[in-house]
Structures are given as structure tokens and as C-alpha cells.
Amino acid sequence: MEKERLGAFMDAVLAIIMTILVLDLKEPKTFDLQGLWELRESFFAYTLSFFWLGTMWINLHREYSAVEKISQKTVWAALLVLFFSSLFPYATRLISLAFYSSSMQVVYGVISLLISISVLYYTYTLEEANPNLDAVHRYKMKRLSWMKWDMPIKLIGLILSATLFPPAMSLALLFNLCILVIPNQLKN
Numbered sequence: 001m002e003k004e005r006l007g008a009f010m011d012a013v014l015a016i017i018m019t020i021l022v023l024d025l026k027e028p029k030t031f032d033l034q035g036l037w038e039l040r041e042s043f044f045a046y047t048l049s050f051f052w053l054g055t056m057w058i059n060l061h062r063e064y065s066a067v068e069k070i071s072q073k074t075v076w077a078a079l080l081v082l083f084f085s086s087l088f089p090y091a092t093r094l095i096s097l098a099f100y101s102s103s104m105q106v107v108y109g110v111i112s113l114l115i116s117i118s119v120l121y122y123t124y125t126l127e128e129a130n131p132n133l134d135a136v137h138r139y140k141m142k143r144l145s146w147m148k149w150d151m152p153i154k155l156i157g158l159i160l161s162a163t164l165f166p167p168a169m170s171l172a173l174l175f176n177l178c179i180l181v182i183p184n185q186l187k188n
Helices: 003-023 033-037 040-065 072-086 088-097 102-129 134-163 168-187
Strands: none
Touching: 003 040, 003 072, 003 088, 033 040, 040 072, 040 088, 040 102, 040 134, 040 168, 072 088, 072 102, 088 102, 102 134, 102 168, 134 168
16 A cells, blocks of 8 residues: 555544544533533543644654555554544543543543554554664654653553542643643644
8 A cells, every 4th residue: 555545544534533523512501601611521521632633643644754665564553543543532522421430531541542552553563664764763762752751641640530530531631732742742
């Protein structure tokens, strides 16, 4: 498969997934500021998920631009990324409906961890298919440098959501986005 075809497919599916997120926003019970305020958890969940998927897309795009060829493993790894990403609107809907539910936050956290793990595998397959490309290796090393913080923070959020403080998973993702991911992307 040509690299452009896989890239276009991933872009299209991620765009659809991000669009589906907005379809789950409910209408307010009353059409005033109070009605909108009652939906604050829904808007928070939507915003967090949209920007989390958006930053993932930006990272994937940056890595992918340096790639010269892809392997069959890369195609399957991309499908894994898209599969787990396609579950994100569902998980977002669950936490928007029951933001303070430990179970729903854990589902959200598990799906975000599965997406992160599948992205790491996808990155590995790109480097494997392009062993002599220094740019691919640099992107992988850069990703691993902040993922060593990203994954433990997500795991702590998951554990706290399951035991003590249900919104901890969403807050862990927000922290990662605002402190690790977005500032790292804006530097480059």
C-alpha cells in the first residue's frame, strides 16, 4: 500500500471520529446560561476528547511526513489506532452522562490507554519499516521522552478514578494535554 493512501484513510477516519463527538452533545433543558451550565461536564468531556484526538492526529501527521515507506504491520497498527479511537466518542458520551462515576471514568481511561499503546506500536512499525531514516527515529525518541510521563500520569488517573476520586482520569488527560503534549508541540 502507498503511504499516501494510508495517511488519507487515517485522516478521514479520525475526522469522522472527531465529528461524532459533537453529535453527542445534548441540548440544554432551558435555553439560557443556567441550561448551558448544567451541561458543563458534557462540554468538558467533548472539549477534552476533541483536543486529545486532535493532538494525537498532529503527532501522527508529523511522524508520518518523514516516512518513506510503510509495511503491512504499519497498516494493521493503523487499524488498531483507529479501532480504539473509534471507541472514544462512546467513552466520552459515558463520562458526559455520568462524570462522577468511577466505572465510566475507568472505561474512558482504559480506552485512552489502549489508544496510546496502539500509537506507540504504530510508531514502532514506522521505524521498523524505515530503519535508516533519522527523522523517524528522532520523532520516536521525542515521543518516548514525554510518554515516560504521559503513561504513568494516565495510570495514576485510572487508579484514582477507580478508588478515590472518579474525575481523576479526565483530569489526568487534561493535565497531560496542557502540561506535556500541547507545549511540546508548540515548541517545534
